[in-house]
Amino acid sequence: MPKSSTNNPATKNLLENTLSFDAVIVGAGGAGLRAALQLAESGHKIAVVSKVFPTRSHTVAAQGGINAALGNVTPDNWQWHMYDTIKGSDYLGDQDAIEYMCQEAAEIVRELEHFGVPFSRLENGKIYQRAFGGQSQNYGEDQAHRTCAAADRTGHAILHSLYQQNIRLGTTIFEEFYAIDLLKDTQGAINGIMVMNIHNSEYQILKSPNILLATGGAGQVFRTNTNAGINTGDGLGMVLRAGYTLQDMEFWQFHPTGVAGKGMLISEAARGEGGVLRNASGEAFMEKYAPHVKDLASRDVVSRAIAVEVQQGRGCGPNKDHVLLDLTHLDGEVIKNRLPGIRDISITFAGIDPIEQAVPVFPTCHYMMGGIPTNLKGQVITPNQDNSQQVVKGLYAVGECACVSVHGANRLGGNSLLDIVVFGRKAAQTISEQIALSPANHQAELDTASLQQVMERIERWHNAVDNSVDNLVDNSINNSEDHNKPPISDSVALIKKDLQKIMEQGCGVFREESSMRHALQQLPFIEKRLQTVCLTDDSDIFNLERLSALELENLLAIAFATANSALARQESRGAHSRIDYQQRDDQAWLKHTLYNHQTRSLSYKEVNLNPISREPFTPKKREY
Amino acid sequence: MKLIINRYNPENDQAPYEQFFEVDDALIQPDTMLLEVLQMVREQDPSLGFRSSCQEGVCGSDGMNVNGKNHLSCITPVTSLKQPIVIKPLPGLPIIKDLIIDMKLFYQQYQDVKPFLQATPLNPSQEHLQTPKERAKLDGSYECILCGCCSTSCPSFWWNPDQFSGPAALLAASRFVIDSRDIKHIERLKELDSPTKTFRCRHIQNCTDACPKGLNPSRAIQELKSIMVKES
Numbered sequence: 103m104p105k106s107s108t109n110n111p112a113t114k115n116l117l118e119n120t121l122s123f124d125a126v127i128v129g130a131g132g133a134g135l136r137a138a139l140q141l142a143e144s145g146h147k148i149a150v151v152s153k154v155f156p157t158r159s160h161t162v163a164a165q166g167g168i169n170a171a172l173g174n175v176t177p178d179n180w181q182w183h184m185y186d187t188i189k190g191s192d193y194l195g196d197q198d199a200i201e202y203m204c205q206e207a208a209e210i211v212r213e214l215e216h217f218g219v220p221f222s223r224l225e226n227g228k229i230y231q232r233a234f235g236g237q238s239q240n241y242g243e244d245q246a247h248r249t250c251a252a253a254d255r256t257g258h259a260i261l262h263s264l265y266q267q268n269i270r271l272g273t274t275i276f277e278e279f280y281a282i283d284l285l286k287d288t289q290g291a292i293n294g295i296m297v298m299n300i301h302n303s304e305y306q307i308l309k310s311p312n313i314l315l316a317t318g319g320a321g322q323v324f325r326t327n328t329n330a331g332i333n334t335g336d337g338l339g340m341v342l343r344a345g346y347t348l349q350d351m352e353f354w355q356f357h358p359t360g361v362a363g364k365g366m367l368i369s370e371a372a373r374g375e376g377g378v379l380r381n382a383s384g385e386a387f388m389e390k391y392a393p394h395v396k397d398l399a400s401r402d403v404v405s406r407a408i409a410v411e412v413q414q415g416r417g418c419g420p421n422k423d424h425v426l427l428d429l430t431h432l433d434g435e436v437i438k439n440r441l442p443g444i445r446d447i448s449i450t451f452a453g454i455d456p457i458e459q460a461v462p463v464f465p466t467c468h469y470m471m472g473g474i475p476t477n478l479k480g481q482v483i484t485p486n487q488d489n490s491q492q493v494v495k496g497l498y499a500v501g502e503c504a505c506v507s508v509h510g511a512n513r514l515g516g517n518s519l520l521d522i523v524v525f526g527r528k529a530a531q532t533i534s535e536q537i538a539l540s541p542a543n544h545q546a547e548l549d550t551a552s553l554q555q556v557m558e559r560i561e562r563w564h565n566a567v568d569n570s571v572d573n574l575v576d577n578s579i580n581n582s583e584d585h586n587k588p589p590i591s592d593s594v595a596l597i598k599k600d601l602q603k604i605m606e607q608g609c610g611v612f613r614e615e616s617s618m619r620h621a622l623q624q625l626p627f628i629e630k631r632l633q634t635v636c637l638t639d640d641s642d643i644f645n646l647e648r649l650s651a652l653e654l655e656n657l658l659a660i661a662f663a664t665a666n667s668a669l670a671r672q673e674s675r676g677a678h679s680r681i682d683y684q685q686r687d688d689q690a691w692l693k694h695t696l697y698n699h700q701t702r703s704l705s706y707k708e709v710n711l712n713p714i715s716r717e718p719f720t721p722k723k724r725e726y
Numbered sequence: 727m728k729l730i731i732n733r734y735n736p737e738n739d740q741a742p743y744e745q746f747f748e749v750d751d752a753l754i755q756p757d758t759m760l761l762e763v764l765q766m767v768r769e770q771d772p773s774l775g776f777r778s779s780c781q782e783g784v785c786g787s788d789g790m791n792v793n794g795k796n797h798l799s800c801i802t803p804v805t806s807l808k809q810p811i812v813i814k815p816l817p818g819l820p821i822i823k824d825l826i827i828d829m830k831l832f833y834q835q836y837q838d839v840k841p842f843l844q845a846t847p848l849n850p851s852q853e854h855l856q857t858p859k860e861r862a863k864l865d866g867s868y869e870c871i872l873c874g875c876c877s878t879s880c881p882s883f884w885w886n887p888d889q890f891s892g893p894a895a896l897l898a899a900s901r902f903v904i905d906s907r908d909i910k911h912i913e914r915l916k917e918l919d920s921p922t923k924t925f926r927c928r929h930i931q932n933c934t935d936a937c938p939k940g941l942n943p944s945r946a947i948q949e950l951k952s953i954m955v956k957e958s
Contacts, residue, residue: 220868330779
């Protein structure tokens with residue numbers, strides 16, 4: 103007998119146990135912790151909700167570094183950084199946001215250094231900077247060295263330092279709590295969030311007029327990816343269910359150098375320090391695709407080049423399915439000092455010491471350029487009926503889950519760590535101003551309809567428990583030719599695997615109308631299976647099956663957003679590479695897509711081509 | 727492939743017990759990691775509890791005791807392990823469920839050593855200068871991922887978990903004592919200079935043996951002790 107009938111979460115007294123805060127931050131990666139630090143320092147009563155212990159957030163895995171025009175190694179200024187970022191974005195990035203990020207970069211990196219980040223150093227004691235893809239001096243001339251690094255563990259160093267500074271301030275962190283859905287007040291503003299304590303399945307409402315989403319990426323929507331297992335796009339799912347849109351979801355970055363067949367990342371730092379990609383005949387093939395900067399072209403360019411080499415039969419290995427990243431010509435000491443982490447990963451996962459042998463690599467899903475649309479201040483925005491943009495009251499988003507659009511159609515290496523700290527701090531400043539303006543908002547009433555919707559979702563997964571083995575699935579819904587072995591007994595784990603396969607085949611490095619249409623036709627079957635699947639675990643203690651089901655709902659919504667947005671965009675731009683529309687089309691497509699899940703429809707938004715303090719960079723042909 | 731996994735769900739079980747699982751050998755490649763096998767087991771039994779996140783040895787979520795030694799499952803190749811593989815939670819801390827332990831005490835010990843830089847405040851236009859040599863001293867101490875494999879393999883920690891700081895916290899303490907930017911190292915040393923906090927370490931080396939990142943907390947503690955002796 104299903105236990106849930108006697109242990110219905112709805113019967114618990116949620117409203118009486120509600121806690122109130124000035125701000126609630128969801129996610130304890132780099133963006134969330136940087137924001138928390140700012141708000142805690144300002145003396146506000148805040149809570150950070152994180153489904154994992156903070157230092158286990160995915161920021162920890164960032165390797166190569168963080169960009170700032172410090173000019174410690176080569177001459178540099180923020181405007182060159184701005185130009186490179188706009189060009190890297192294939193002109194889809196908003197120029198005011200990119201301008202702001204690049205202006206803030208030097209100061210915020212020094213601030214991180216003050217927080218304790220153990221950056222690698224130059225002989226003169228300053229922060230070491232390495233070359234990275236897409237970086238130039240003087241608007242496209244010589245290679246710049248702009249990426250500040252702590253060996254190849256920069257994300258680890260930054261995340262731990264931010265966590266440590268939050269320990270100093272005594273920030274309240276709800277560790278191993280899962281954020282389920284946003285709650286609205288009677289005026290329609292966001293003013294709370296439903297969370298679940300993973301340890302005992304107890305639900306709780308955290309009430310606040312300021313909810314900041316910093317929930318990171320969703321790379322788990324693709325089968326082969328560099329993302330942590332926790333990267334299931336929970337913030338994005340919440341935003342879609344609350345009726346708001348996601349922006350530019352067709353743009354997923356495939357990192358050129360994942361360990362072939364596995365996906366673990368080999369940082370771009372490997373090429374920044376002098377590594378070279380080679381095909382089966384030993385040819386350094388990037389010369390053909392990016393004659394000027396070769397292996398340090400932007401990631402979309404390098405990923406496509408590798409995919410083309412393999413497609414045209416010049417791949418390495420018995421299956422000719424990867425290329426080689428060759429570091430053997432480098433001094434072994436450089437690899438040990440500057441790339442110790444990637445040496446570990448190569449030895450552990452490929453059985454290859456890069457000092458002695460080239461590492462097999464292939465592009466793997468790495469980063470989501472799109473996300474929850476925000477303005478420069480970190481406030482979430484949503485289109486009105488007349489397509490003008492309006493701030494969603496009470497809701498903020500930063501980091502990979504957000505799309506302030508500093509990355510446009512393709513992100514440059516070293517800009518994601520920068521994005522999280524710049525906009526993490528900025529959103530916190532905005533929230534501080536909001537708290538000063540309207541402290542009385544604490545009193546706003548929760549909207550019962552929005553609470554009801556969330557309760558229904560929770561109950562669904564408590565009541566969907568079936569301990570019997572005969573939870574047979576209706577085979578008619580497994581009729582896709584791609585699932586030629588329909589499961590006798592369906593499960594959350596199987597549905598997730600099928601979703602990842604569909605997305606990899608439909609919306610991978612190269613896309614075309616038929617592949618994307620096929621994916622879009624299959625997704626409703628996945629949706630139906632998820633609606634009917636039963637769970638086998640009815641425990642309330644660390645019920646990871648139930649957690650996985652809630653996460654999968656988010657991934658599925660993201661898959662719909664991705665496939666719909668990608669099918670609509672009939673051009674190739676940045677990471678969105680279409681076989682049937684190979685050119686960039688500024689006339690028709692120099693605009694952002696906005697996807698609404700309730701209507702399953704798209705609308706569009708202009709790209710901001712108006713920086714505040716300088717002339718815009720007008721779109722031109724992108725060559726490396 | 728045969729596995730014996732410790733199970734315990736306090737909702738139903740009086741005490742932990744062992745459960746036998748079998749995974750089809752055809753699914754195992756020479757480079758298959760233990761985490762992947764555990765995921766296969768979870769497909770058989772979705773109630774199996776273990777933590778994981780990055781799956782590449784940098785987040786520290788999936789520390790567990792495998793054939794008697796602490797490991798991160800995501801970077802432990804199964805073909806290196808004797809079968810049946812006996813998997814238990816990290817020892818010495820309360821079990822929440824199956825392989826998931828309560829790390830509250832471990833984190834508290836970390837927090838207690840004030841693991842954050844305390845430096846002369848600078849304005850944002852300049853960075854602290856630190857030579858490559860000074861920076862190199864931090865190598866081997868800042869890379870800790872707080873997985874708990876070291877502290878939970880330490881007999882001194884098992885005997886006095888409420889007093890002895892444990893290898894992970896002491897490694898973090900040493901990282902700030904030796905950081906050329908930190909100005910509080912005298913205060914740090916004074917706080918650590920107690921028969922239980924630091925000197926309960928007997929250099930049994932279990933911590934160093936267990937560290938999946940190849941760090942050497944035992945040596946760091948030895949250095950802490952020798953700095954204390956010199957400075958006192």
